Amino acid sequence: EPEVTQTPSHQVTQMGQEVILRCVPISNHLYFYWYRQILGQKVEFLVSFYNNEISEKSEIFDDQFSVERPDGSNFTLKIRSTKLEDSAMYFCASSEESGTGPYTFGSGTRLTVV
Amino acid sequence: RKEVEQDPGPFNVPEGATVAFNCTYSNSASQSFFWYRQDCRKEPKLLMSVYSSGNEDGRFTAQLNRASQYISLLIRDSKLSDSATYLCVVRRMDSSYKLIFGSGTRLLVRP
Numbered sequence: 598e599p600e601v602t603q604t605p606s607h608q609v610t611q612m613g614q615e616v617i618l619r620c621v622p623i624s625n626h627l628y629f630y631w632y633r634q635i636l637g638q639k640v641e642f643l644v645s646f647y648n649n650e651i652s653e654k655s656e657i658f659d660d661q662f663s664v665e666r667p668d669g670s671n672f673t674l675k676i677r678s679t680k681l682e683d684s685a686m687y688f689c690a691s692s693e694e695s696g697t698g699p700y701t702f703g704s705g706t707r708l709t710v711v
Numbered sequence: 712r713k714e715v716e717q718d719p720g721p722f723n724v725p726e727g728a729t730v731a732f733n734c735t736y737s738n739s740a741s742q743s744f745f746w747y748r749q750d751c752r753k754e755p756k757l758l759m760s761v762y763s764s765g766n767e768d769g770r771f772t773a774q775l776n777r778a779s780q781y782i783s784l785l786i787r788d789s790k791l792s793d794s795a796t797y798l799c800v801v802r803r804m805d806s807s808y809k810l811i812f813g814s815g816t817r818l819l820v821r822p
Contacts, residue, residue: 628807628808630809630810632810638814639798639812639813639814639815640749640755640798640810640812641812642809642810642811645807645808645809647807652807653805653807653809686752688754688755692808699745699757699760700757700810702754702755702756703754704753704754705753705754707752
């Protein structure tokens with residue numbers, strides 16, 4: 598079964614440092630997403646990406662965040678200057694061309710900001 | 712008001728029990744509905760989509776009431792392996808097709 602792959606599985610970084618979280622979506626999917634889940638809280642939408650541009654972003658996705666699809670296979674989330682409150686699980690997801698089918702989520706990157 | 716509301720639980724039931732979870736959503740523009748399952752510190756995994764006519768997948772039955780903006784999940788003959796958090800999820804058919812998650816209902820199935 599096709600998978601969404603995320604790396605690294607766990608990243609520890611110092612406050613103020615930049616981090617890049619990487620995702621390889623399913624190859625024939627065209628809609629890409631980042632979600633995050635702070636420990637003990639619900640899964641929250643960050644950003645959606647389609648046709649090489651952001652289609653929607655949440656209030657959480659401020660100027661410290663950016664996304665990129667640099668090479669047609671990878672989909673990255675960059676946090677420019679991490680804060681303690683950025684500590685969370687970050688999930689990448691993709692869905693098929695129509696956008697209406699179920700998502701496939703990656704296994705997540707646990708980001709710990711110290 | 713939260714867009715998707717669920718009883719957080721936990722529901723603590725014996726093996727073999729039938730358990731039902733409820734969920735309400737506030738945005739009438741919501742168009743697609745799902746139940747996801749999430750194990751501790753893992754990614755959400757699709758359990759089943761929810762259709763207006765109701766649908767069943769083995770021991771799992773999902774119902775949707777659009778008029779009441781209410782979604783339910785029934786699990787029959789609970790197994791130990793059903794222990795997890797069950798997430799009610801809605802999707803609005805806007806430009807991004809993003810998913811809106813409830814906070815989840817925790818289920819503990821005991822021997």
